[in-house]
Amino acid sequence: MTRRDGPVRRALRMAAMGAxxxxxxxxxxxxxAFLSGDQRAxxxxxxxxxxxRRMSDELQALRGPAMKLGQALSLQHGVLPDEMLxxxxxxxxxxxxxxxxxxxxxxTGSMGREPEQVFRSFETTPFAAASLGQVHRATxxxxxxxxxxxxxxxxxxAIKNDFTWFRxxxxxxxxxxxxxxxxxxxxxxxxxxxCDYERExxxxxxxxxxxxxxxxxxxxxxxxAYSTDxxxxxxxxxxxxxxxxxxRRPSQALRDRVGERLFELFYxxxxxxxxxxxxxxxxxxxxxxxxxxxxVDFGCVKYFQAPFVANMRKVFxxxxxxxxxxxxxxxxxxxxxSGTRLSRAAxxxxxxxxxxxxxxxxxxxxxxxxxxxxxxxxAVIRDYLRESTRVGRARATxxxxxxxxxxESGLYQTLHRLRARVHTSAIVRKYLR
Amino acid sequence: MAARTPSVTRRxxxxxxxxxxxxxxxxxTRERITAAALHxxxxxxxxxxxxxxxxxxxxxxxxxxxxxxxxxxxIALHFFEQEVDSAIAAVRRNARLRKAPLEEKLxxxxxxxxxxxxxxxxxxxxxxxxxxxxxSTLAFSLRAFALRARYLAFVQELIQESLPRHGANAxxxxxxxxxxxxYLGMLLYWLHDQSPGKQNTLAFLDRSLAxxxxxxxKGTLG
Numbered sequence: 001m002t003r004r005d006g007p008v009r010r011a012l013r014m015a016a017m018g019a020x021x022x023x024x025x026x027x028x029x030x031x032x033a034f035l036s037g038d039q040r041a042x043x044x045x046x047x048x049x050x051x052x053r054r055m056s057d058e059l060q061a062l063r064g065p066a067m068k069l070g071q072a073l074s075l076q077h078g079v080l081p082d083e084m085l086x087x088x089x090x091x092x093x094x095x096x097x098x099x100x101x102x103x104x105x106x107x108t109g110s111m112g113r114e115p116e117q118v119f120r121s122f123e124t125t126p127f128a129a130a131s132l133g134q135v136h137r138a139t140x141x142x143x144x145x146x147x148x149x150x151x152x153x154x155x156x157x158a159i160k161n162d163f164t165w166f167r168x169x170x171x172x173x174x175x176x177x178x179x180x181x182x183x184x185x186x187x188x189x190x191x192x193x194x195c196d197y198e199r200e201x202x203x204x205x206x207x208x209x210x211x212x213x214x215x216x217x218x219x220x221x222x223x224x225a226y227s228t229d230x231x232x233x234x235x236x237x238x239x240x241x242x243x244x245x246x247x248r249r250p251s252q253a254l255r256d257r258v259g260e261r262l263f264e265l266f267y268x269x270x271x272x273x274x275x276x277x278x279x280x281x282x283x284x285x286x287x288x289x290x291x292x293x294x295x296v297d298f299g300c301v302k303y304f305q306a307p308f309v310a311n312m313r314k315v316f317x318x319x320x321x322x323x324x325x326x327x328x329x330x331x332x333x334x335x336x337x338s339g340t341r342l343s344r345a346a347x348x349x350x351x352x353x354x355x356x357x358x359x360x361x362x363x364x365x366x367x368x369x370x371x372x373x374x375x376x377x378x379a380v381i382r383d384y385l386r387e388s389t390r391v392g393r394a395r396a397t398x399x400x401x402x403x404x405x406x407x408e409s410g411l412y413q414t415l416h417r418l419r420a421r422v423h424t425s426a427i428v429r430k431y432l433r
Numbered sequence: 434m435a436a437r438t439p440s441v442t443r444r445x446x447x448x449x450x451x452x453x454x455x456x457x458x459x460x461x462t463r464e465r466i467t468a469a470a471l472h473x474x475x476x477x478x479x480x481x482x483x484x485x486x487x488x489x490x491x492x493x494x495x496x497x498x499x500x501x502x503x504x505x506x507x508i509a510l511h512f513f514e515q516e517v518d519s520a521i522a523a524v525r526r527n528a529r530l531r532k533a534p535l536e537e538k539l540x541x542x543x544x545x546x547x548x549x550x551x552x553x554x555x556x557x558x559x560x561x562x563x564x565x566x567x568x569s570t571l572a573f574s575l576r577a578f579a580l581r582a583r584y585l586a587f588v589q590e591l592i593q594e595s596l597p598r599h600g601a602n603a604x605x606x607x608x609x610x611x612x613x614x615x616y617l618g619m620l621l622y623w624l625h626d627q628s629p630g631k632q633n634t635l636a637f638l639d640r641s642l643a644x645x646x647x648x649x650x651k652g653t654l655g
Contacts, residue, residue, distance in 0.1 A: 099533065101541040102639050109630035124529075154628060154636030230632070 100124035149232040186399035194299035197232040203298035237294035239286025259420020271431040278403035280410015302403040322354040349394035353387035369426040376419035475555035520545035535595035536642040585609040
């Protein structure tokens, strides 16, 4: 059983963490006036590490929604300093576990009936942890197996409280624009949206319809009659988690096929659907032995505005020089929509990631479309993290990037673990037409 | 079980009315009076409710009300006795709970009480105010003490069957009394909880019981 705290203790812990984190920076600021540039960099690094360790320790003790926040932040490459990322990445996302009596109370309080009255059978022990809740096996009255996701009670208020505290303690990062307030807003809005299971049921319906052209993708059906904002009943999706799939030693051909499909799924969502399943947690993908991809957990979905996607289309596989005035103008157009003026450093960082990472992984020349990119290469993840960190450091983060970056990073990491070879540019080109 | 055959002479003097049925009729009247009183306590307030109004709503004579209950507070106490008995019975009935950790047993106990109290939420608020008065028999009568003692004895029983070796520490000695104060605080939290389905109360119960049981196991506040 995970360690849990009461609300007062929780608030005290958050306050202590805030004091600790802010203290780390105050110490650095006080000293920085008397230090040389190099010394300052070393001291700042130490301040980051101290602050991060403090945050990580405290978030670990708090569990629950604060963990979710920590995990979301850990995926924002470049938004937080590397030292903080390394600490936050050690956090495992999980809401507090619910014992059967609590599961029953939450279910009955939300549905108005006991689980046994709603289903033919219901297992009180969960078979999976979900974002902010847990998933139970059940059998519908018609005999069909189902997965019932039940949310930990009061999670919405807890998340709001966590954000209030986090806004207070992350003032230094906000003032320096490393963590812009609109990025914080985006994070909060998305995490709160994940708490609404009725919205998730709508997302499932949207994606089931939208992803119909990709026959290799399997999605659950949401049973609205047995769902509320805190309980979501869905059909079961077949397939194995990535670890189990890899443990069966799939052939290179199968890994390539799955990799190509994952990649196509990602770009189909952005360019055709204008919406993205943005929770790259490995538990959310189920791999079939015939190469099918099961997609579950539609709590974290990002819908993009048409102008943003139109701008992305211009940038993807850009044929000219990525240091040209024309490329710069396209980037500026993208940022202008959110009222952000790009600094020279930001343009440099964006041009750099385009050349160093995207130019290499997605060659623009159609003549090379037949050559697959090998994601087994360790450098892929390293380069992506390094360059996206530079973008964040240059304060070129847009709210849209928050979950797009999270999903993209998850995609590369999955492809890397699959050691898949993917015709990257050919697939993107197919949807640019 | 074979039914007792009443003697012919007795039957001739008084119309047949098996004892079970008479008791059931009495119990039904008692419940009708209780339900009527609870409705009025909730809608009009405890003080503004008269025994006459209770009698009218329960469709009995005012004197009949006094046959069953000496005061309005007795009616309220009767309700709380039933609430406690039903929650204790619910926990005892649940075979799965026997092997559950202490925090889950205590959660199930309080949750059963809350489920029982839910239809009478307005009245519970009024009862709280009433119980705070020094003259209140709701909190300070022998009957009220007996009810609390019965409830806390059950809590103690749950603690002992889950933490058999806890006897030595001071926390365990004070645990039932501390639980009573906690329970009252929890009821206040529940009354003020505006979250959908009062789910903040569930979260509060879950987290605070986990913390409390952890403290009890360790024998310290830390």
